Amino acid sequence: MPNETVFKDYPYAGALSKLCAGFIAEKRALGYRYNTEAQRMWEFSRFTERFDFPQNTLTQELVDKWLQKRPNESDRTRYSRFVFVKSFAEYMCRMEFEAYVPSRDEAGKIHKSFVPYIFSHDEIKRFFAAVDGMTKPKCTCSPRKHLVMPVLFRVLYCCGLRVSEATGLLGGDVDFNNAILFIRNSKFSKSRYVPMSDELLKVCAEYSKTRYRANDGDDLFFAGPRGTRYGKQGVYRIFRQLLHEAGISHAGKGKGPRLHDLRHTFAVHSLQKLVSEGKDLTSVLPKLSSFLGHVGIESSESYLRMTAEVYPQISELLNEKLGYIVPMEGFYHENN
Numbered sequence: 343m344p345n346e347t348v349f350k351d352y353p354y355a356g357a358l359s360k361l362c363a364g365f366i367a368e369k370r371a372l373g374y375r376y377n378t379e380a381q382r383m384w385e386f387s388r389f390t391e392r393f394d395f396p397q398n399t400l401t402q403e404l405v406d407k408w409l410q411k412r413p414n415e416s417d418r419t420r421y422s423r424f425v426f427v428k429s430f431a432e433y434m435c436r437m438e439f440e441a442y443v444p445s446r447d448e449a450g451k452i453h454k455s456f457v458p459y460i461f462s463h464d465e466i467k468r469f470f471a472a473v474d475g476m477t478k479p480k481c482t483c484s485p486r487k488h489l490v491m492p493v494l495f496r497v498l499y500c501c502g503l504r505v506s507e508a509t510g511l512l513g514g515d516v517d518f519n520n521a522i523l524f525i526r527n528s529k530f531s532k533s534r535y536v537p538m539s540d541e542l543l544k545v546c547a548e549y550s551k552t553r554y555r556a557n558d559g560d561d562l563f564f565a566g567p568r569g570t571r572y573g574k575q576g577v578y579r580i581f582r583q584l585l586h587e588a589g590i591s592h593a594g595k596g597k598g599p600r601l602h603d604l605r606h607t608f609a610v611h612s613l614q615k616l617v618s619e620g621k622d623l624t625s626v627l628p629k630l631s632s633f634l635g636h637v638g639i640e641s642s643e644s645y646l647r648m649t650a651e652v653y654p655q656i657s658e659l660l661n662e663k664l665g666y667i668v669p670m671e672g673f674y675h676e677n678n
Contacts, residue, residue: 350377352384357397362387365433375527382426400431400441409444458606459598461590466499466607468588475587484567486554491580493549494564494572495604497523500542502608502634505601509572511563513555518547525635534635577601609634 349370354362362383369376389408395401408427411420424444434441461469473495476488497508507525515524521543523536538546554565566572581601585592592599609630616626 348377349375350380352380354384354387356387356390357395358390358400359387361398361434361437361439362430364437365430368433373532379426382423383430386427386430396440398434398439400434400439402442405431405442405444459593459600459603460610461599461603461607463611465588465590466611469584469590470495472584472587476584487566487580489549489552490564490566490572491577491584493545494577495581495584496542496545498601498604499608500539501536502605502612503536504605504635505574505577507635509562509564509574509577513550513553513561513563516546516550516563518543518550532635534632536633574601605634 354360356362366376366380366383369379386408390404393401393404393407395404405427409420409424424446428444431441431443435443470492473492476491478488479485494508497503497511498505501508501523503523503525510526511523515526517524521538521540523538524533525536526533550563553563554569555561556565556569561569562571564572566576578601582592585599590599612630613626
């Protein structure tokens with residue numbers, strides 16, 4: 343796969359500047375892009391300049407101050423700062439420098455349980471009936487969305503893609519000869535191939551005949567107005583309208599259904615089908631993990647629990663075969 347990763351570098355400051363740079367370099371050497379984290383490290387290094395402490399030492403006072411809740415800050419944002427500084431402290435310890443490693447208890451009740459919305463098979467049918475019922479909009483700002491959205495939403499559900507992965511597909515990323523999508527430099531800086539079903543291949547091939555094409559050849563497969571990329575919020579607004587037309591209620595902001603829940607639903611429906619067919623999940627789960635672009639099967643294991651919750655009739659079978667990795671209790675981490 344081509345490597346088109348672009349790294350963003352920042353000038354780290356303070357008594358930990360060299361270790362800050364070393365931490366980011368180590369992660370990138372392992373294959374991570376780490377651009378967002380590099381920016382956070384820059385913010386952290388600037389933060390350390392407010393304090394007086396020995397060079398190359400991460401003190402408890404500094405960690406405690408970094409973890410203090412900030413005005414108007416969400417619990418999720420604060421928790422992400424905890425995860426960040428904990429990883430950095432562990433890196434310093436590996437490098438044999440003195441560092442205070444905070445415990446999860448110090449993060450408070452931050453990382454709360456999140457339960458994705460799993461569409462029923464009937465809801466999926468109603469949703470796509472609403473998608474296919476879209477007509478050419480009267481306004482000229484997005485004249486082709488009634489042609490784009492039926493295909494885009496099918497790719498999200500049938501392939502379990504993240505929204506950014508689908509909207510970022512280029513024309514050359516869709517291989518009609520081999521029925522494969524190429525997902526380039528996605529989350530965790532990983533690229534992967536995702537197979538398409540025969541039905542989805544036909545839908546994409548038919549759409550491709552009349553889709554918008556840029557002159558430079560590096561065009562988006564799901565091009566928005568004037569060949570630009572569809573924004574997540576724009577797709578979400580259409581999604582909300584389609585939910586209403588399909589008679590699927592929305593629980594409010596942050597409660598779903600969300601666009602990302604189509605990906606969750608794909609995983610749960612796939613596992614439900616595999617369990618019903620008696621497939622060996624110990625060999626299937628790693629494949630699903632790779633399919634979804636996870637860095638390890640730990641991120642995919644939560645789907646087993648959700649599958650058991652949504653389809654109680656297969657809960658006993660799941661527990662019998664994979665009870666050792668299907669937690670009875672615990673948190674669902676929204677990093678999938």
